[in-house]
Amino acid sequence: SAVISQKPSRDICQRGTSLTIQCQVDSQVTMMFWYRQQPGQSLTLIATANQGSEATYESGFVIDKFPISRPNLTFSTLTVSNMSPEDSSIYLCSVTQGRRYGYTFGSGTRLTVV
Amino acid sequence: LAKTTQPISMDSYEGQEVNITCSHNNIATNDYITWYQQFPSQGPRFIIQGYKTKVTNEVASLFIPADRKSSTLSLPRVSLSDTAVYYCLVGAQHASGGSYIPTFGRGTSLIVHP
Incomplete structure (x- = not known):
């Protein structure tokens, strides 16, 4: 299965600032996703990162707040913009090489906004 | 979208078999x-991962009845290191008819006691 490198692993940020999270995969993948996991909660899908086009956002998530890039089949970034303490969460990148092959997750980025 | 329902938590002891439905x-x-x-x-x-009947690998078994409306993850002889949250995922087609979306439910928190 694919190996994901997600950076940074954690960060503490000031409110009002932005943080860009990187997801690098060691092989080309069909689909890339970004999730958020708030403390003690399940994973919530933020968006599907589409290669060469705008990401597809889930209800409750907007591009201005969570801009996503995917310039090629092995890399994507998620930016958390104009952060507030409510954005404190773990953000995870996930990839798949096809529905029958399951999904691989990065180790996550633990974000704390103060 | 296919929604999943699992028990919120389960307790077990080392060496026992655990079944999560x-x-x-x-x-x-x-x-x-x-x-x-x-x-x-x-x-x-x-x-x-499975589609129907039974699937077994070196870690677990997955039992799926004919109607596929439920599934059971079976962990043989659990150890303390199996203490974790277990999520059941069922694939769903995106509302726009495009991407395949993995949707997480609340998961089952399994605690294995000595």
């Missing part, structure tokens, strides 16, 4: 059922 009444014909394991501060890890 997931309900997914609205599963679609082309959907696969996938189970993930998540330890604290880590991303979810793929355990097993």
Whole structure:
């Protein structure tokens, strides 16, 4: 299965600032996703990162707040913009090489906004 | 979208077999059922995937009845290191008819006692 490198692993940020999270995969993948996991909660899908086009956002998530890039089949970034303490969460990148092959997750980025 | 329902928590003891059942009444014909394991501060890890009947690998078994409206993850002889959250996933087609979306339910928190 694919190996994901997600950076940074954690960060503490000031409110009002932005943080860009990187997801690098060691092989080309069909689909890339970004999730958020708030403390003690399940994973919530933020968006599907589409290669060469705008990401597809889930209800409750907007591009201005969570801009996503995917310039090629092995890399994507998620930016958390104009952060507030409510954005404190773990953000995870996930990839798949096809529905029958399951999904691989990065180790996550633990974000704390103060 | 196929929604899943699992017990919120389960307790077991070392050496016992653990069975976690997931309900997914609205599963679609082309959907696969996938189970993930998540330890604290880590991303979810793929355990097993199946479509119907029984699937077994070196870690677990997955039992799926003919109607596919539920599935049971079976962990043989659990150890303390199996303490984790277990998620049942059923694939769902995106509302726009495009991407395949993995949707997480609340998961089952399994605690294995000595």
